Amino acid sequence: MYSVTVNPTRITKVVSRYIYGHFIEHLGRCIYGGIYEEGSPLSDERGFRKDVMEVVKKLKVPVLRWPGGNFASNYHWEDGIGPKDQRPARFDLAWRSVETNRFGTDEYIEYCREIGAEPYICLNLGTGTLDEAVHWLEYCNIKESTYYASLRRKYGHPEPYGVKFWGIGNEMYGEWQVNRMTADEYAKVAREYAKWMKVVDPSIKTIVVGHDDPEWNLKVLDVSGPYIDYISYHFYTGSEDYYETVSTAYLLKERLLGLKKLIDMSRVSKKGQIKLALDEWNVWYRVTEEGLEEPYELKDGLFACGVLIMLQKMSDIVPIANLAQLQNALGAIHTEKDGLYVTPVYRAFELIVNHSGQNLVETHIETETYDIDGRMFFTKTPFELTGVPYVDASATTSADGKKLYLTVVNYKKEDAVKISITIKGMGEKTARAYVLSGPDVHARNSMDHPNVVDIVCEQVKVGSQFTHTFKPFSCTVIEIERD
Structure with a gap:
């Protein structure tokens, strides 16, 4: 039986280590009051919460997506570099909050280095421009003495960061997204971003926005396909019913296989090289208001176990995945002023990340x-x-x-x-x-x-x-x- x-x-395949990735967004207490809390007795001199970093390191995070999420669609990266007391505070349209910009690109890269994660930056396709995206890439990856590379050196970072993964926007199909686009509009914009960013740095990997709508996906693949490496998919689930929650790991598998079939159906000549990025996934149904501090249960952790097992088996198709999110806002970790605790979703990662090998x-x-x-x-x-x-x-x-x-x-x-x-x-x-x-x-x-x-x-x-x-x-x- x-x-x-x-x-x-x-051995049937080598498991991509990037399937165990995570995601942080400027949302609620995910970053401020989560991984970063200046002035806290629990933080180091840089503002990083030491207790949070300790439990994050136990997850051996391979890739960390940032700055969003919906936040990315109105984030201007130059606001978040340079002396912190000179950085402007901005109103964030995505989450109706004030963004202090005290945690920006340099702090994010430093955090990635501390925990051993590969950076994955999501670009602003809402209020941003191609110029702004190219300049961000130049700031991060170029060693020549250009304006933005020199600016990075001026701010104390002589060596390029070598950011490999670049997301071409976030959920640009959604009414909740700043400057939402049709499939035709997004496909053309994504093509230009991916094309010209690879002129600046041919080594980068670009990730375009995928959707539940097959027509959106086919249009994006057909138009931008020659310049992209991944198409993303987002999946949130959850119910008070136990079996309805855990069964959706199986549903997610069907959705991902369906998207893989669309890649195979597309007119892209390099279709065999385009992979899937499950760069947002989690249980999310209880809390839909400010902060999104979802109280996770064991059943949610078992759903996460099911997803991680599925990803091990499918990592040749889906080599990248990012749990949304790392702490507090839909967080695997929950912090308070005087400490923290980890959720059942964290336990799922703790178990499987630390007790799995590279060969399936x-x-x-x-x-x-x-x-x-x-x-x-x-x-x-x-x-x-x-x-x-x-x-x-x-x-x-x-x-x-x-x-x-x-x-x-x-x-x-x-x-x-x-x-x-x-x-x-x-x-x-x-x-x-x-x-x-x-x-x-x-x-x-x-x-x-x-x-x-x-x-x-x-x-x-x-x-x-x-x-x-x-x-x-x-x-x-x-x-x-x-x-």
């Missing part, structure tokens, strides 16, 4: 399934899914092949599941099982109770064939030292 078979010697290996799963009818929260679009697995799994090995990581999610709400596991060529030994779970699917962490949803390590016996019982509503990684 339930079985998992793993062949550790048969052949895995076969037999599981019971269920069918579900649901409705997306924001669009109110109904969805119908059949054959949704109660159990999902992936297996990876370390670069040297000496460790095997078997990740299993048991979505069953009521029952533990006994699974027959076959690992080809494995001798009998003791391994470690890291289990993410909690007292119920709605369990949350808090300042007073930070470990209600936590990861527990257990000793387990493994071999070429063994059975293991997986707790209900849990995600487990069995980490095995190979001979």
Whole structure:
């Protein structure tokens, strides 16, 4: 009824490390009061919250998207460089707030360097211009003595930043976006931005705005395709219903495969080289007002586990993904003035990032399934899914092949599941099982109770064939030292 078979010697693909990425936006307390809080006793001399940085580093963030999000569509990057006391405060149209600009490009790059993340900058296609975008790239990446490269050096940064990923706007199809565009308008603008930015620095990777609308995507691909490397997709889900929430990891997979088919259908000559960037995804349905401080539950963390397993399997198609967002605003981390706690969504990343290898290996799963009818929260679009697995799994090995990581999610709400596991060529030994779970699917962490949803390590016996019982509503990684 339930079985998992793993062949550790048969590598099916190398997992892109960028699938474990994150996103920070000038929204609510995501940056100010989140990663950056000048004058706080918990911050260093640069204003970075030390306690936040400590837990962020545990996630080994590979790529960090910034400055938005909707905020990007009215952000002028030159406001955020130079002496901080000379930077202008601006009214932000996206979130109706005052932007102090005390956290700008140089602070962002410094933060990326501190946590080991690759920068990913999203350009202003709302109130911005091609000139402004090219100048930003020049400031970040050019070593010659141009005006903007010299300005970077003047402000204390002699070496180019080498920013590889550049997003050509954010959700430009949306009525909520400053200076929204039609597909025709955006496709032409995106083509020009990508084309001329690659003249400045041919090594960069450009990411255009994708949409749920196939006609939008085909128009953008056909017109801008020769100059782009990725097309983005955004996905937010959530419901009070447990199965409606966790099943949408499966729905997301279908949406991404559909977008991949559109790339294949397009007239782009380099279609095989264009990949997907899932550069915003998360659970978001409870809080839609100022700050967006979503209180995450265990079920949301299990949805995240499902997405990360899916991305491991699809990273040849979707090499980049960014959870939205890192802290406070839809945050994996929640801060207060005197401390922080991490959410179940953080725990999902903590578990899988730290207990996965770079090589995906052949895995076969037999599981019971269920069918579900649901409705997306924001669009109110109904969805119908059949054959949704109660159990999902992936297996990876370390670069040297000496460790095997078997990740299993048991979505069953009521029952533990006994699974027959076959690992080809494995001798009998003791391994470690890291289990993410909690007292119920709605369990949350808090300042007073930070470990209600936590990861527990257990000793387990493994071999070429063994059975293991997986707790209900849990995600487990069995980490095995190979001979």
